[in-house]
Amino acid sequence: MTAAGTAVPAHTHVDDRPFIRKYVFSTDHKIIGIQFLFLSLFFLLVGGLLAMGIRWQLGFPGQAMPLGGWLPEGVAPGGVVSPKTYIGLVTMHGTFMIFFAVMPLLVGVFANYLIPLKIGAPDMAFPRLNMWSFWLMIPSGLLMTASLFVLGGSSVAGWTVYAPLSNTPDYTGVHLGQQLWCLSIVIFGLSSLLGSVNYITTVINLRAPGMTWFRLPLSVWALFITAVLAILAVPVLAGAVIMLFFDQTIGTHFYLPASGGQPLMWQHLFWFFGHPEVYILILPAMGIVSDIIANGARKPIFGYVSMVWAMIGIAFLGFIVWGHHMFQSGMNPTLASAFMVSTIVIAVPSAIKVFNWLGTLWRGSIHFTTPMLNALAFVSMFIIGGLSGIFMASTPVDMYIHGTYFIVAHIHYVLFGGSLFAIYAGIYFWFPKMFGKQLDERLGKVHFALTFVFYNLTFFPMHILGLGGEMRRIYDPTVYDYLKPMQPINVFITVSAFLLFASQIVMAWNIVRTLARGKKADVNPWHDCGLEWTVPSPPPHGNFETTPTVYHGPYEFSVPGAPADYVPVNQPLPAVPEGRR
Amino acid sequence: MHWWFPGNASSVGGKVDSLFYVILYITGAVFVLVEATLLVFLVRYRRKSGRTAEHVEGSTRAEIIWTAIPAVILVTLALVSQPLWSKIKDSDTYPRNAVHVGLEAKQFEWHFTYPGPDGKLGDDDDFMKKDTLHLVVDRDYVLEMTARDVVHSLFIPAFRLKQDLVPGMDIRMWIKPTRTGTFEMACSELCGLGHYRMRGVVVVHTPQDYAAWLVSQGAASAADSAAAGLTPSGKGAP
Numbered sequence: 020m021t022a023a024g025t026a027v028p029a030h031t032h033v034d035d036r037p038f039i040r041k042y043v044f045s046t047d048h049k050i051i052g053i054q055f056l057f058l059s060l061f062f063l064l065v066g067g068l069l070a071m072g073i074r075w076q077l078g079f080p081g082q083a084m085p086l087g088g089w090l091p092e093g094v095a096p097g098g099v100v101s102p103k104t105y106i107g108l109v110t111m112h113g114t115f116m117i118f119f120a121v122m123p124l125l126v127g128v129f130a131n132y133l134i135p136l137k138i139g140a141p142d143m144a145f146p147r148l149n150m151w152s153f154w155l156m157i158p159s160g161l162l163m164t165a166s167l168f169v170l171g172g173s174s175v176a177g178w179t180v181y182a183p184l185s186n187t188p189d190y191t192g193v194h195l196g197q198q199l200w201c202l203s204i205v206i207f208g209l210s211s212l213l214g215s216v217n218y219i220t221t222v223i224n225l226r227a228p229g230m231t232w233f234r235l236p237l238s239v240w241a242l243f244i245t246a247v248l249a250i251l252a253v254p255v256l257a258g259a260v261i262m263l264f265f266d267q268t269i270g271t272h273f274y275l276p277a278s279g280g281q282p283l284m285w286q287h288l289f290w291f292f293g294h295p296e297v298y299i300l301i302l303p304a305m306g307i308v309s310d311i312i313a314n315g316a317r318k319p320i321f322g323y324v325s326m327v328w329a330m331i332g333i334a335f336l337g338f339i340v341w342g343h344h345m346f347q348s349g350m351n352p353t354l355a356s357a358f359m360v361s362t363i364v365i366a367v368p369s370a371i372k373v374f375n376w377l378g379t380l381w382r383g384s385i386h387f388t389t390p391m392l393n394a395l396a397f398v399s400m401f402i403i404g405g406l407s408g409i410f411m412a413s414t415p416v417d418m419y420i421h422g423t424y425f426i427v428a429h430i431h432y433v434l435f436g437g438s439l440f441a442i443y444a445g446i447y448f449w450f451p452k453m454f455g456k457q458l459d460e461r462l463g464k465v466h467f468a469l470t471f472v473f474y475n476l477t478f479f480p481m482h483i484l485g486l487g488g489e490m491r492r493i494y495d496p497t498v499y500d501y502l503k504p505m506q507p508i509n510v511f512i513t514v515s516a517f518l519l520f521a522s523q524i525v526m527a528w529n530i531v532r533t534l535a536r537g538k539k540a541d542v543n544p545w546h547d548c549g550l551e552w553t554v555p556s557p558p559p560h561g562n563f564e565t566t567p568t569v570y571h572g573p574y575e576f577s578v579p580g581a582p583a584d585y586v587p588v589n590q591p592l593p594a595v596p597e598g599r600r
Numbered sequence: 601m602h603w604w605f606p607g608n609a610s611s612v613g614g615k616v617d618s619l620f621y622v623i624l625y626i627t628g629a630v631f632v633l634v635e636a637t638l639l640v641f642l643v644r645y646r647r648k649s650g651r652t653a654e655h656v657e658g659s660t661r662a663e664i665i666w667t668a669i670p671a672v673i674l675v676t677l678a679l680v681s682q683p684l685w686s687k688i689k690d691s692d693t694y695p696r697n698a699v700h701v702g703l704e705a706k707q708f709e710w711h712f713t714y715p716g717p718d719g720k721l722g723d724d725d726d727f728m729k730k731d732t733l734h735l736v737v738d739r740d741y742v743l744e745m746t747a748r749d750v751v752h753s754l755f756i757p758a759f760r761l762k763q764d765l766v767p768g769m770d771i772r773m774w775i776k777p778t779r780t781g782t783f784e785m786a787c788s789e790l791c792g793l794g795h796y797r798m799r800g801v802v803v804v805h806t807p808q809d810y811a812a813w814l815v816s817q818g819a820a821s822a823a824d825s826a827a828a829g830l831t832p833s834g835k836g837a838p
Contacts, residue, residue: 102793109790177790183767184750190707190792276768282751283766316645322658347753348764349771352689356682363674367667373634374666375658380641384653387646395642402634406627413677414685415612416620419605419760422753422788483603488757490788493796501757501784504602577653584652 034560044154046146047560051153052132053453055123056446058156062119065164067520069112076100076108078513080495094172103192105494106175111167113178114200117300118207119160121434124442125303126211126249127153130218130242132453136551136558137239139227139567144220148213155210159203166199174200177492179293182274182285186266194267201264208257215246215253222246227550229569233327234588236549236573237320240327241306244334245299251338252295259288286348290341298337300434301401302330304441305372308394310573311444312379314547315391317584319574321378322371329368329375336365346417355414362412369405373398384577384584388545389463393444396471400436404429407482425485431478443467443526450533451540455556458537462529469522476515480508546585548575553589609783609804610759611776612688617760619681626673688761691742691772698740698774701733702726705745705752705765708794710785717814727817731800733785736810741775753789756802764789777804 034041042050075084084090087098094104131149135142143149166173173196176185180200188194222235222243235243262273263285272278274285313320320326342350342358376398385391407429411417420426443466451457487505489496496502496509543552550567551558567589575586580593608614645653687693700721702713712733716725721744735741745754747765754773755762763773787798805813 102796106790106793106795175793181751181790184790184792187750190750192793276766280768282768317653319655319657321656322663325658325663347762348751349766349769352685355689356685359681359685360675360678363678364671366674367671370670371663371667374662377634377637377641378656378658378662380638380645382654382656383641383645384647384651385642385645395638399635399638402631402638406631409627409674409677410620410623413619413623413681415616415681415688416623418688418762419616419620419757421762422755486605487603488606488755490755490786492790493786495796498797498799499784499786501602501606508603577655579655 036560041560044150046142046150048131048135048143048146048149049453049558049562051149052128052130054153055127055131055156056453058153058160059120059123059127062115062160063121063124064523066112066115066120067523069108069115071517071520072100072108073105073112074513074516076105076494077496078510080497102494103172103175106177106492107167107173107196109492110174110177110180111163114163114174116434117178117296118204119156119163121300121438121442122211122296123156125300125307125438126214126218126242126245127156128442129238129303129307129445129449130214130246132449133551134218134221134239134242135225136452136554136562137236137549138222138225138230139550139563139569140221140225141561141563143217144224145217149217152210152213152217155206155213159206159210162199162203162206166196166203169195169199172196179289180263180285181289182263182266182282183276185285186263186274188267198264198267201260201267204260205257205264208253208260211249211253215249218242218246219250227567227569230588231569233324234569234572236306237309237323237326237330238303238306241302241304241309241330244330245302248295248299248302248334248337252292252299255288256292256296259285259292283345283348283350286345287341290344291338293344294341295334295337297433298333300438302333304397304438305330307441307445307448308397309376309379310547310549311390311394311448312376312398313574313576314448314545315386315388315394316380316383317386317576318379318383319572319576320375321381322375323572323574325371326375329371332368333365336361336368340365343412343417346414347421352414359412359414363409366405366409366412369401373402373405388447389458389460389467390444390448390545392464392467393440393447396467397437397440397444400432400440400474404432404437407432419488420485422490423485424481424489424491427491428478428481428485431481435474435478440470443470448545449551450530451544452551452556452558454534454537455540456533456537457540457544458529458533462525462532466522466525466529469525470519473515473519473522477512477519480512484508484512543587546583548573548585548587550588553587605760606758606783607779608758608760609777609779609781610756610761611778612684613758613760613778615684619684622680623677626677688774689763691774694742694772694774695740698742700742700744703733703743703745703754703765704748705754705787705791705798706748707750707792708787708798710754710798710800714817729817733800733802734810734813735775735777735802735804736807737777737780737804739776739807743773743775745771745773750791751789752787752791752798754785755788756783756785758783759802762788777802780804780806780809 083098087095171194175191175193184190185197265271266273272280274280274282309320340362343362346355447463489502540556569588570591577584578586586592704711710731712729714727715721745765747767751764751766753764783802785800785802
C-alpha cells in the first residue's frame with residue numbers, strides 16, 4: 020500500500036466553461052461555497068463594526084464616538100450615538116450576525132463545500148437550485164444593508180422584532196426600514212430552503228458506494244440534520260414575517276390586540292423558528308469540531324454512534340423548547356413548567372457530546388495545529404455557554420436574569436465562543452483544499468491566541484453585569500443608580516471588544532497574504548481520512564475522476580498494523596491482528 | 601464596589617437567590633471538573649515522539665454513565681424549581697387578602713392605580729401615580745397589569761421580580777416587600793427609543809408612613825390623574 024491517500028488522479032478532462040459560468044454564475048458546489056465564504060465574512064465584518072458602535076456607547080455613554088463626526092447629524096448628532104441609532108445598531112448587529120454571517124458561514128460555506136466532497140459525489144443533487152440559493156442571498160443582503168440608509172432608519176425592534184413595536188410605525192418612527200427587514204428575511208428564507216432541500220437530497224441519494232449512513236463523517240451528519248431543522252423551521256419564520264409585513268403595509272392586525280390580534284402569537288411563531296435556529300447555528304459547528312478533534316488527536320471519535328444520536332436528540336428536542344424564551348412573557352405559568360422540563364432535558368445530549376470529545380482526546384496524540392486549537396476553544400467555551408444556559412432553564416432564576424446581560428453573555432458564549440471558533444477551525448482546516456494554499460500557521464496561532472483572550476475578556480464580565488441587574492438593549496446604563504457602580508466593567512468590556520475586533524485583522528491579513536503568495540498546500544496536509552483529501556487542491560469540476568468506493572468509517576486514525584497513522588476511507592483497513600475485536 | 605445582586609427586599613427574592621446559588625455550585629463544580637480534565641488531557645496526551653494514539657472507539661459503559669448522571673441532576677433541578685415558580689407566577693395561589701394595585705404601562709411611563717383608603721380597586725376613591733409604586737412593608741399585593749401600546753416588562757431588581765406587560769392581556773403578579781426603602785424599577789423588554797429611561801421607583805413604607813402618605817395624596821390625586829390624561833382603571837371612574 021502506498022502512502023495513504025496521496026495518489027492524485029491525473030486531471031484529464033479540460034474545464035472549458037467561460038469565466039462567468041465558472042466563477043460567477045457557477046453551479047459548482049465548491050465555487051458556491053467559496054462565494055458564501057466571502058459574502059458572509061463581509062457581513063461578519065459589518066456586524067462586528069456595528070458592535071463597536073454599541074460598545075462605545077455603553078462604555079462611554081454620551082461621549083462623541085471616534086470618527087463619529089463623519090456620521091450624519093441625524094444618526095449621531097455631534098458624533099454622539101443617538102438613542103434611535105443605538106437600538107438600530109443593536110437590532111442590525113443581531114440580524115447581520117445571525118442571518119448573514121454565522122448561518123451562511125456554517126451552512127452556506129461548509130454544507131456546500133463539504134457534503135459532495137465528503138460523500139464522494141460529483142456535485143449537489145440540484146446544482147442550479149444551489150446557485151439560486153447563493154444568488155438570492157445577494158438581494159436579501161442588499162435589502163437589509165439598504166434598510167440602514169432609508170428615511171426613518173433601519174428596524175429598531177431588536178433582531179427578534181417583537182410586535183407591536185415592529186408592526187406599528189407610530190411607536191418607533193420606522194416605516195421603510197422594518198418593511199425592508201421583512202422582505203430581506205423572506206428572501207433569505209427562500210435561499211435557506213433551496214440550500215436545505217439540496218443538502219438533504221444530496222446526502223440521501225448521492226453517497227458513494229460503501230458510504231453507509233453510519234460511515235458518514237459527523238460534519239455531514241450535522242449538516243444533514245441542520246438542513247432538516249431549517250426546512251421545518253424557516254417556513255414558520257417566513258410565514259410569521261409575511262404577516263408582520265401585511266400588518267405594516269395593508270392594515271391587517273395579526274399581532275395587534277385592538278382588532279383581535281395577539282402580540283404573543285408573534286413571539287410563539289418567532290421562537291418556534293428561533294430555537295431550532297439556535298441549533299442550526301450550533302450543530303454544524305459540533306460536526307466540524309468533531310472531524311477536527313479526531314484528526315488532531317489522531318484517534319477515532321469516541322462513541323461515534325452516540326454522537327449521532329445525541330445530535331438527532333438535540334434536533335428533536337429543539338422543536339419543543341421554544342417557550343423558554345417566553346417564561347416571563349405572560350404565557351400560562353404551567354406551560355412554562357413544561358418548557359422548563361424539555362429545556363433541562365436537552366442539556367443531556369449536549370453533555371454527552373462534550374464527554375465524547377473529552378473521550379476522543381483521552382490517550383490520543385494531540386497535534387496543536389491552528390484548526391485544532393480553535394476546535395478545542397469551541398469545546399471549552401461551549402462548556403461555559405451550556406452551563407450558563409442551565410440558569411435560564413430554571414424558571415424562577417430566569418425571572419431575575421431574563422432580559423439582562425447574563426443572556427447576552429450566554430448567547431455570545433454559544434454563538435461566538437461556540438459557532439465562530441468552530442467556523443475559524445473549519446476555515447483553517449479546509450482552506451488548503453479550497454484554495455490549494457496553506458494559511459500561515461504562525462499567524463493562525465497568533466490570531467487564535469489574541470481572539471481567545473480578548474473574547475473571554477469581552478464576554479465573561481457580561482455575566483457579572485447581568486447578575487448585577489443590567490438590562491440588555493438599554494442605551495445608557497448610568498440612568499440607573501444601582502447600575503452606576505458597575506460602569507467600570509462596561510469600560511473594560513468596551514476596551515476588550517475593540518481589541519477583539521482588531522485581532523481579526525491578523526486573520527484577514529493571513530487570508531489575503533496566503534491567497535497572494537502563500538505556500539502551495541499538499542493534497543492532504545492534515546493527514547486526514549476524508550474523501551476530500553484524496554483529490555487535488557482545489558478539486559476539479561466534478562470532484563472525482565472515478566466514483567470512489569468507501570471501505571470503512573470516517574475516523575480510522577492510528578489503526579494498529581496500518582502503514583501510516585491514518586487510513587483514508589477509500590482504502591481498506593489492514594487485516595485485524597490476532598486477539599483484537 | 602457593588603458588582604453582584606442588589607440586596608434582596610422581597611418575600612421571594614431569598615428563595616430565587618438560593619436556587620441561583622444551588623445551580624451556581626453545581627455548574628461551578630462541573631465547570632471545574634470538565635475544564636480541568638480537558639487541560640490535563642491536553643498536557644498529558646500532547647504529541648510526543650515514541651508514543652502513538654491508542655485506537656479506542658468508545659465505551660458503552662462510559663456513555664451510560666455520562667448520560668444518566670447529568671439526566672438525574674438536571675431533572676432534580678427542574679423538580680426543585682417547579683414549586684417556587686408556581687408560587688410566584690400562578691395567580692390561583694396568590695393570597696386572598698392581597699391589596700390589588702393597577703398598572704398600565706405605556707411607552708416610557710408606568711401608571712399605577714391605587715385602591716384608595718377603602719383598599720378596593722375600581723371605585724370612586726381610586727387615584728393614580730406615575731412612575732412610583734408605594735407599598736407597605738410585609739403586606740401582600742397583586743399588581744393587575746396591562747400595556748397600552750407595546751410589550752413592556754416590569755423589572756424590580758431588588759425584588760428579583762420580572763413580568764412582561766402585554767397589550768390586550770390582563771396579567772397578575774404577586775409582590776410582598778420585606779424591607780422599607782426606595783428601590784428602582786426598569787423596563788426590561790425593548791419598547792422603543794426611550795426604553796432605557798423607562799425608570800420608576802418602588803417606595804416601601806412602614807404602615808404609619810403609608811397612612812400619612814395616603815392622607816397627603818387626598819388633594820393631589822385628582823390633579824395628578826388629570827395631568828396624566830388618564831382615568832383610573834375599573835368601572836367606578838369619576
